[in-house]
Amino acid sequence: MHKETLLNATEAGAKVLQYYFNNKDLRISNKEGINNLVTEADHASEKAILETIRQQFPDHFILSEEAGEIAMDSEYKWIIDPIDGTVNYAHGIPICCVSIGLEHNGKMLMGAVFNPFLKEFYFAEAGKGAMLNGEPIQVSAQTEVIKSCLVTGFPYTYLDMPNGPLECFERFIRKGVPVRRLGSAAMDLCWVAAGRFDGFYEHKLQAWDSAAGFLIVEEAGGKVTDFAGTYYSPFQPHILATNGKIHAEMLQWINDKI
Numbered sequence: 001m002h003k004e005t006l007l008n009a010t011e012a013g014a015k016v017l018q019y020y021f022n023n024k025d026l027r028i029s030n031k032e033g034i035n036n037l038v039t040e041a042d043h044a045s046e047k048a049i050l051e052t053i054r055q056q057f058p059d060h061f062i063l064s065e066e067a068g069e070i071a072m073d074s075e076y077k078w079i080i081d082p083i084d085g086t087v088n089y090a091h092g093i094p095i096c097c098v099s100i101g102l103e104h105n106g107k108m109l110m111g112a113v114f115n116p117f118l119k120e121f122y123f124a125e126a127g128k129g130a131m132l133n134g135e136p137i138q139v140s141a142q143t144e145v146i147k148s149c150l151v152t153g154f155p156y157t158y159l160d161m162p163n164g165p166l167e168c169f170e171r172f173i174r175k176g177v178p179v180r181r182l183g184s185a186a187m188d189l190c191w192v193a194a195g196r197f198d199g200f201y202e203h204k205l206q207a208w209d210s211a212a213g214f215l216i217v218e219e220a221g222g223k224v225t226d227f228a229g230t231y232y233s234p235f236q237p238h239i240l241a242t243n244g245k246i247h248a249e250m251l252q253w254i255n256d257k258i
Helices: 002-020 040-056 086-090 165-174 185-193 207-219 247-254
Strands: 028-030 037-039 061-064 068-070 076-084 097-104 107-115 120-125 130-132 150-152 199-202 223-225 239-242
Touching (some): 002 107, 040 061, 107 185, 130 207, 165 247, 207 223
Antiparallel strands (some): 028 037, 076 097, 223 239
8 A cells, every 4th residue: 555655646746747847837936045946836746745645644754845844653754855856847847756755664665756757657665676667677787987977966055165066076077977967866866776877976965855766776776875885864965876886986086085
């Protein structure tokens, strides 16, 4: 029932994304900070997702980007991003998705990420592998960072912090390593899982950005840690997700140890 509800909730949110996409009358506002957009589609998608989950599990804990925490005394926590890549979405760029992770007793149980515009539905369940549109996926076989294709995200603040996003980006670019910036962390993670990217790193994410995607990477055979190389939790900011083969070297690059 948990899996069925997760899939149904993800599809319900994605239908809303399709309905509002490229609508010139889409209402867009700005939350606190620069370019921290929220649209009526974010709220409508979240509403559809929450209604689907609550029909089956009204007593489960909810953490969602727009609604915040809906705290319940439950072993289960749903971690929801109704639109990951809102800036892309607001500009009609189809690199955006619904992302939902389900946690049980502090461990990620399953995750789903659906980009309806690219018709890509990613799903993973702990210990059972990762899937794209029902077919198994696995990470790439690349063994060297210098030959890798990477992806990252840039925040709109703290760009100039020591060894921050700009310094790391420059380090890779000056050595000729291709680094892309797509604007959706959940899609970045799924594309690592699918072997399109060899690695993804970012300095500051929220739990709803990575909860589903990091499990999908791990279940596709990849590795996910913080920048110290230790256990990854979506409730801390730093993330490095790779095919596993370049992980140790990527940590050296990120921490300026090369």
